[in-house]
Amino acid sequence: KWRFLEHKGPVFAAPYEAMPDRVKFYYDGKPMKLKAPAEEVATFFAKMLDHEYTTKDIFRKNFFKDWRKEMTSEEKSKLTDLNKCDFGEMSEYFKAQSEARKQMSKGEKQKNKEENERLLQEYGFCVMDNHKERIGNFRIEPPGLFRGRGDHPKMGMLKRRIRPEDIIINCSKDSKQPKAPPGTKWKELRHDNKVTWLASWTENIQGSIKYIMLNPSSRIKGEKDWQKYETARRLKKCVDRLRTQYREDWKSKEMRIRQRAVALYFIDKLALRAGNEKEEGETADTVGCCSLRVEHVKLYPKMDDQEYVVEFDFLGKDSIRYYNKIPVEKRVFKNLQLFLENKQPEDDLFDRLNTSILNKHLQELMDGLTAKVFRTYNASITLQQQLKELASDDSLPAKVLSYNRANRAVAILCNHQRAPPKTFEKSMQNLQTKIDEKQNQLSAARKQLRGAKAEHKASHDDKSKKTVEVKRKAVQRIEEQLMKLQVQATDREENKQIALGTSKLNYLDPRISVAWCKKWVVPIEKIYNKTQREKFAWAIDMAERDYEF
DNA sequence: CTGGAGACTTGGCCCCACCTTG
DNA sequence: CAAGGTGGGGCCAAGTCTCCAG
Numbered sequence: 131k132w133r134f135l136e137h138k139g140p141v142f143a144a145p146y147e148a149m150p151d152r153v154k155f156y157y158d159g160k161p162m163k164l165k166a167p168a169e170e171v172a173t174f175f176a177k178m179l180d181h182e183y184t185t186k187d188i189f190r191k192n193f194f195k196d197w198r199k200e201m202t203s204e205e206k207s208k209l210t211d212l213n214k215c216d217f218g219e220m221s222e223y224f225k226a227q228s229e230a231r232k233q234m235s236k237g238e239k240q241k242n243k244e245e246n247e248r249l250l251q252e253y254g255f256c257v258m259d260n261h262k263e264r265i266g267n268f269r270i271e272p273p274g275l276f277r278g279r280g281d282h283p284k285m286g287m288l289k290r291r292i293r294p295e296d297i298i299i300n301c302s303k304d305s306k307q308p309k310a311p312p313g314t315k316w317k318e319l320r321h322d323n324k325v326t327w328l329a330s331w332t333e334n335i336q337g338s339i340k341y342i343m344l345n346p347s348s349r350i351k352g353e354k355d356w357q358k359y360e361t362a363r364r365l366k367k368c369v370d371r372l373r374t375q376y377r378e379d380w381k382s383k384e385m386r387i388r389q390r391a392v393a394l395y396f397i398d399k400l401a402l403r404a405g406n407e408k409e410e411g412e413t414a415d416t417v418g419c420c421s422l423r424v425e426h427v428k429l430y431p432k433m434d435d436q437e438y439v440v441e442f443d444f445l446g447k448d449s450i451r452y453y454n455k456i457p458v459e460k461r462v463f464k465n466l467q468l469f470l471e472n473k474q475p476e477d478d479l480f481d482r483l484n485t486s487i488l489n490k491h492l493q494e495l496m497d498g499l500t501a502k503v504f505r506t507y508n509a510s511i512t513l514q515q516q517l518k519e520l521a522s523d524d525s526l527p528a529k530v531l532s533y534n535r536a537n538r539a540v541a542i543l544c545n546h547q548r549a550p551p552k553t554f555e556k557s558m559q560n561l562q563t564k565i566d567e568k569q570n571q572l573s574a575a576r577k578q579l580r581g582a583k584a585e586h587k588a589s590h591d592d593k594s595k596k597t598v599e600v601k602r603k604a605v606q607r608i609e610e611q612l613m614k615l616q617v618q619a620t621d622r623e624e625n626k627q628i629a630l631g632t633s634k635l636n637y638l639d640p641r642i643s644v645a646w647c648k649k650w651v652v653p654i655e656k657i658y659n660k661t662q663r664e665k666f667a668w669a670i671d672m673a674e675r676d677y678e679f
Numbered sequence: 680c681t682g683g684a685g686a687c688t689t690g691g692c693c694c695c696a697c698c699t700t701g
Numbered sequence: 702c703a704a705g706g707t708g709g710g711g712c713c714a715a716g717t718c719t720c721c722a723g
Contacts, residue, residue, distance in 0.1 A: 232695090239696090271713065279691080279714065325686065339685060340713085354687085403689095404717065413715080447716055448690055486680090489718070502688085502717060548691065553706065560706085629691070636689055659709070 131326050131350065135301045137256035137265065139308030139316075140329050140342055141249060143272035143291065146170045153223045156216035157209055167200040171288060174275045176220035183277060189286035193275060196288035256328060256344070257305075264345035265328065270297075276335045280414035280449025287335055296331045326350050336412065347664040356668055359639040361498045362506040363679060368496055369507065373398070375495070380461045385468075386482035390491060392465050393419050393480050397504050400454065401543050403447060404485040404501035416445045419501070420485050425475035429466055438463035452545050509540045509637035514679045516540075517646050525610075527617045530656050533646070534621055540633045548629040561619050568612045575605045634662070640669035645677035 146166060154161040155172060164172060175184065175193060183189050194212045201209065209215065234242075253268045273291040276284055294314035301307060303321045310316050317331075327341040344350055365372075376398075379391030396402050397419050405418020417426065426444035433439040436457045446452045458466075469479055485501065492499040516536035524532065551557075579601040586594040640658075644666070647654050658666060 243696090267712080269711090277714085282714095327686075330685095336714095337684095338715095341686075343687080358688090406717065408716095416715085418716085448692095448714075450691080485717080486719095500718065546690080551707090557706065632690055661710070 132258050132323050134305060135258050136305030137301060137308060137328050138253050139299060141253050141269045143270055153219050155220060158214040165202055168205050171197045171200045172217060173220055176217035177224050179217055179221040192284060192286035261349060263348040266343050266345045268342060278414060282414045283411055284335055290334045292331050298330045300328055352668045358506060361503055362510055365499060365503050365507045372495055380465055388465050389480040389483045390488060392462055393483055393488060395462060397501050401505050401508050406485050414449050416447060416449055420480055420483055420488060422479040424470055424473045424477050424479055427479060450547050506637055509544060509633055510639040510642060510679050512540050512543060513638050514642050527614045529650055529652055531617045531621050533657060537630050537634060538624060538628055540638060541628045541630050544633055544637060546629045546632045547627055550626050554626060565615045568615055572608045572612055575608050579605050639679050640666035641673035641677045642679050644669050644673040645675050648675035
């Protein structure tokens, strides 16, 4: 992956600062001074007091169990009931602190900013093969309470503090080796150029490994990204063949082949994720295609005016709900009925299939093909098709709206949802007020224009002619402003529950967007912000106006 | 085939610096 | 100048997929 790699190692979380003595913790109504280890963990809970998490049974149970591990034997014997713990003063203290931070003077804020900048300059970059590259996450995650997503069995557990002794450093032999902080040493120093990470440690909640890697703007990430889209483009060339193939396989004598073919149909048509198996009880109960259970699908031979409708209802990645009703081909429907026979709701829909079998099959159909390539392919091809339908004479804001709509179509396909922003209603209202005002302005300006025209008709002099021109310009300007506002409102409304970022960043071949910008003379800044332009620098460089995905 | 380790991509949420507005 | 709103970016969890041992 590289020949030379030099960096300064990670930045560790700030050490724990004890509570001032005046800030008390109470047990059963009586003040109690905790030793630092238990106190630190208590502050994690105090900081989250306002969050719904802390009311959940599992969260409280997990927290209390892990908290007790940090207590002295004396503390342990005293503190036996979380309900008798009062973190109120601690919580108030942190709120006051954050308030104070907000109230800091300009100078102090500036000083903080400079300090951050210094840290970034010193630790935020590395040298990889003659290039200075930005590191993605050079700060080690601070200790705290684990918050899973959805119904996570481990929520509330203590995420322990990471020390230099936990860190494996990866760099090249001939580089200046990063120094561990004074009085400490690294767990290991290794020189493995078959991997891209600079440092790693094992996290204590799931026992998984975490990495420090380069920023998306780096050469190594960019090339990988490019490769990903090239694989998707190769799929484009053979997707017809594959579709014919899996339709044929719906008729197979073998159950495993039929299941494989129906699953692939879903992955292709609905852009479902592969769906690896997960260890039960270790994570939230979520599924993807191969791990769908009987309880997640319902079959309707007839629904309204449609035939063979399948209703999906399950929690996918990040416990985001996937809900969809779609008509399928008769043969798929019959197969599904067959798969469901004699099964319980909690049984696997595809009992003869998993991601490894599926991916092995895909690999045989096309080099480098895996389930997720279908998501990339379908996302990108959808964007390209949608953009082709754009009319050419639209104004710039209208063009951008069309782009966002195309982006939105992809986000819907990939089920990229978000919670409506807390400020949504309010900000919609504000926008509407602005639109109303602009409309009033417009009628006033039009009235003035009419007046000026009448004047000109009567006098026919140069001065009145000029006035007409000025008024006409004013009307035009206000019309444009109004249109812009209306477009903005439409865009925002349609975007209420849809997250565009994920597809833009991970699924849409950026060359399609770059080409579209060139073709319709839209400045690239209208589509990509600074970070995105950095990440997609390779594509901005590469794609001409006639690029075809 | 199974299970686990490891590496890397994908994903939603939240905070805060920055900008606009009153 | 304070208040309010927002986009960008950081955060870190949660997926995918490969590889390897047994």
